[in-house]
Amino acid sequence: MPEKNVAMALNDLLLQKKSDILDRWRDQVFASYAPETVRFLRSQKDRFANPIAYQLNRGLTGILEVFLEEAEAEQIMGHLDEVIRLKAIQEASPSRALAFLFLLKTIIREELAPQANDPAFAAELSELESRLDGLALLGFDVFMQRRERLHEVRVSEIKRKVGALLRRLGMGDEFFEEPSGEE
Amino acid sequence: MAKLPTPAELIQINYQMPSKGWMDLKAEMRPGYYVNAAAPKWMQMIDYPFPRAWNVADEDWQLPEDWKERVLQGMEDRLQRFRSLKLFFDICVRCGACADKCHFFLGTGDPKNMPVLRAELLRSVYRRYFKTAGKLLGELAGARDLTDDVIKEWFYYLYQCTICRRCSVFCPYGIDMAEMTILGRELLASVGINIDWALASVAQCYDKGSHIGATPQAFKDMVDFLAEENERITGITTPCPVNRKGAEILFVVPSGDYFADPGSYTFMGYLLLFKYLDLDFTMSTYAAEGGNFGWFISHEMGKRLNAKIYEEAKRLKVKWILGGECGHMWRVCNQYMPTWWGPIDFLEEPVSPITGTKFENAKVHKMVHISEFTADLFKHGKLKVDPQRNAHIKLTFHDSCNTSRGMGIFEEPRYIINQVLPEGHFFEMPPNTIREKTFCCGSSSGINANENMDIRMLGGLPRANAVKYVHEKYGVNHLGCICALDRATLPTLLQYWVPEVEITGITELVGNALVFDDEIERTTDLRDRPLAGFEEADEEEGAE
Ligand code: SF4
Numbered sequence: 001m002p003e004k005n006v007a008m009a010l011n012d013l014l015l016q017k018k019s020d021i022l023d024r025w026r027d028q029v030f031a032s033y034a035p036e037t038v039r040f041l042r043s044q045k046d047r048f049a050n051p052i053a054y055q056l057n058r059g060l061t062g063i064l065e066v067f068l069e070e071a072e073a074e075q076i077m078g079h080l081d082e083v084i085r086l087k088a089i090q091e092a093s094p095s096r097a098l099a100f101l102f103l104l105k106t107i108i109r110e111e112l113a114p115q116a117n118d119p120a121f122a123a124e125l126s127e128l129e130s131r132l133d134g135l136a137l138l139g140f141d142v143f144m145q146r147r148e149r150l151h152e153v154r155v156s157e158i159k160r161k162v163g164a165l166l167r168r169l170g171m172g173d174e175f176f177e178e179p180s181g182e183e
Numbered sequence: 184m185a186k187l188p189t190p191a192e193l194i195q196i197n198y199q200m201p202s203k204g205w206m207d208l209k210a211e212m213r214p215g216y217y218v219n220a221a222a223p224k225w226m227q228m229i230d231y232p233f234p235r236a237w238n239v240a241d242e243d244w245q246l247p248e249d250w251k252e253r254v255l256q257g258m259e260d261r262l263q264r265f266r267s268l269k270l271f272f273d274i275c276v277r278c279g280a281c282a283d284k285c286h287f288f289l290g291t292g293d294p295k296n297m298p299v300l301r302a303e304l305l306r307s308v309y310r311r312y313f314k315t316a317g318k319l320l321g322e323l324a325g326a327r328d329l330t331d332d333v334i335k336e337w338f339y340y341l342y343q344c345t346i347c348r349r350c351s352v353f354c355p356y357g358i359d360m361a362e363m364t365i366l367g368r369e370l371l372a373s374v375g376i377n378i379d380w381a382l383a384s385v386a387q388c389y390d391k392g393s394h395i396g397a398t399p400q401a402f403k404d405m406v407d408f409l410a411e412e413n414e415r416i417t418g419i420t421t422p423c424p425v426n427r428k429g430a431e432i433l434f435v436v437p438s439g440d441y442f443a444d445p446g447s448y449t450f451m452g453y454l455l456l457f458k459y460l461d462l463d464f465t466m467s468t469y470a471a472e473g474g475n476f477g478w479f480i481s482h483e484m485g486k487r488l489n490a491k492i493y494e495e496a497k498r499l500k501v502k503w504i505l506g507g508e509c510g511h512m513w514r515v516c517n518q519y520m521p522t523w524w525g526p527i528d529f530l531e532e533p534v535s536p537i538t539g540t541k542f543e544n545a546k547v548h549k550m551v552h553i554s555e556f557t558a559d560l561f562k563h564g565k566l567k568v569d570p571q572r573n574a575h576i577k578l579t580f581h582d583s584c585n586t587s588r589g590m591g592i593f594e595e596p597r598y599i600i601n602q603v604l605p606e607g608h609f610f611e612m613p614p615n616t617i618r619e620k621t622f623c624c625g626s627s628s629g630i631n632a633n634e635n636m637d638i639r640m641l642g643g644l645p646r647a648n649a650v651k652y653v654h655e656k657y658g659v660n661h662l663g664c665i666c667a668l669d670r671a672t673l674p675t676l677l678q679y680w681v682p683e684v685e686i687t688g689i690t691e692l693v694g695n696a697l698v699f700d701d702e703i704e705r706t707t708d709l710r711d712r713p714l715a716g717f718e719e720a721d722e723e724e725g726a727e
């Protein structure tokens with residue numbers, strides 16, 4: 001099965017370069033902040049003193065590991081969420097919030113430049129790119145979930161603000177229940 | 184034809200310094216990051232100047248014609264009145280020690296949220312109009328003209344500061360950004376720029392007695408209801424006297440403790456504790472609000488709202504005042520109240536009627552925090568508790584900025600926690616996130632509105648990040664605090680970042696654990712959740 005071997009070879013290649021890829025990816029994601037902030041994000045290593053870097057690093061690492069098939073695909077939503085829950089409120093638009101996923105595409109393409117014109121890798125390359133596209137699409141789902149979450153926490157805060165009063169009036173959760181198809 | 188942007192261009196990757204300095208970058212009013220402008224009706228209710236309908240997103244904020252003179256005059260007045268302000272303006276050496284200590288910077292990554300730059304927003308104007316070098320050299324001397332864009336920037340960033348004072352802990356000169364923020368907000372208010380959330384709370388408190396504008400009847404009704412809830416769950420009657428003349432102690436709490444969840448459970452804890460002690464206390468429908476949003480907008484307004492507490496203490500002829508679990512109430516009462524009202528000779532130095540302990544720290548203002556009071560009771564072995572009733576709780580403790588950094592209450596709540604929780608159920612967050620270095624909830628100082636949720640979640644990220652750590656490492660499922668604003672805002676924060684963790688007041692835990700001789704069998708906590716060992720009974724009941 002020669003095709004399979006080629007596929008293995010490409011993923012192995014990327015695995016070897018994993019830490020380089022991660023560094024480049026993280027640097028590019030950091031670089032979207034102001035210069036003073038970038039210096040800080042890079043230099044402060046204490047995770048509690050630098051929660052943005054910690055949060056981003058945790059998510060980017062997880063995403064890359066799933067992508068390189070080191071971790072289970074089921075975990076992908078959680079890893080995407082680590083980054084997107086931050087970006088969904090830090091960035092002014094969905095395009096800015098999700099651009100980080102597309103940065104990975106460029107980086108991987110650059111890392112695989114020597115193989116790009118080799119017909120032996122063509123099938124696997126296109127499969128890789130498709131998976132990157134899939135990743136980006138899932139990113140949209142997570143983004144929407146996070147914005148909805150923000151809305152939910154807003155509603156539940158309004159409810160809690162008079163929570164005791166509602167109990168006093170014998171009106172529990174149903175008072176503020178939003179019309180929704182969910183259970 | 185123009186090309187579509189690449190992802191890298193979309194996020195404007197900064198590979199070098201921007202060509203413009205911070206002064207030239209106009210602040211962009213981002214929805215989700217600011218609180219709406221105050222509605223005219225609130226301003227009218229409290230006689231605030233220039234009430235008008237306007238929107239933050241508007242280009243024209245409809246400032247009064249002489250706004251510039253007013254702001255500069257206001258600055259001059261304050262420079263004379265508060266020596267600290269002039270000092271803070273002059274002595275900063277821009278060492279940068281405070282730069283990365285603000286939770287808003289740590290959450291947003293926006294350099295203008297570095298405390299040193301936040302101060303510079305005001306300081307640059309000070310230099311331009313009050314310092315010779317600035318007058319002559321302008322921008323070269325770090326000075327800039329006061330324009331309406333500058334006013335907008337003040338508004339945007341002074342309301343992205345929660346007056347938490349974390350930055351000042353790290354400043355070698357102790358420069359207090361919180362003080363500067365309050366004074367800056369006063370200047371904004373002088374030309375009719377206020378936030379709706381704070382002004383609504385202030386106006387309703389001024390007019391009716393509590394932030395949500397409830398009547399005295401509603402107050403009475405609520406405290407009675409919570410007493411009934413106690414009776415239903417514990418079998419103990421816990422009456423709550425109201426406006427009772429001649430009681431020994433006036434008990435004051437923030438309204439969040441009797442209207443809101445989970446504060447209401449803390450209130451149930453107070454009543455259980457007082458019943459256990461047979462404490463001679465009363466609450467007041469006039470001093471029904473311990474919280475003070477006035478202080479978030481000006482010293483003057485803080486004073487106006489605070490007046491009720493001593494007035495009621497005098498009218499009801501109590502000996503001293505006990506305060507519930509609140510952060511900013513506590514800071515206002517301790518740091519400002521005696522200065523505002525002079526010697527308090529109509530009250531006595533607080534003494535615990537149970538242990539005889541004199542609260543010497545309260546000699547001047549005559550008000551004790553419930554954590555001090557309760558810790559003293561435990562210290563003298565006056566309370567019988569069953570910590571197993573809190574066995575379903577694994578706790579970490581959030582030092583609220585005002586009680587901890589503001590007032591130095593660190594040990595009392597921890598001491599109580601260790602009495603009412605089973606051993607091994609309390610876990611501290613990392614040292615650089617607690618005690619005097621605690622991270623703010625991100626929503627304090629009047630910005631816990633609904634429309635600015637994005638910035639609130641970002642400002643609270645450093646706090647949530649540390650909570651997440653103890654949750655993942657030790658299975659912590661509750662975050663304890665002794666502040667009503669925390670009980671209002673931290674549940675929201677954690678639902679976004681760490682939804683597995685709930686918020687609880689400390690007196691709620693005391694209420695769970697207190698053992699009365701004539702109580703009924705306890706199978707649930709004060710929130711009707713099954714106690715450890717009773718989960719099945721609860722499930723069966725649910726199945727029936
Ligand atoms: S007082 Fe708190 S919120 Fe304000 S600048 Fe300092 S650290 Fe930030």
Ligand code: SF4
Nearest residue numbers: 275277278279281354
């Ligand atoms: S730590 Fe103090 S002196 Fe240093 S930049 Fe900050 S405010 Fe200025």
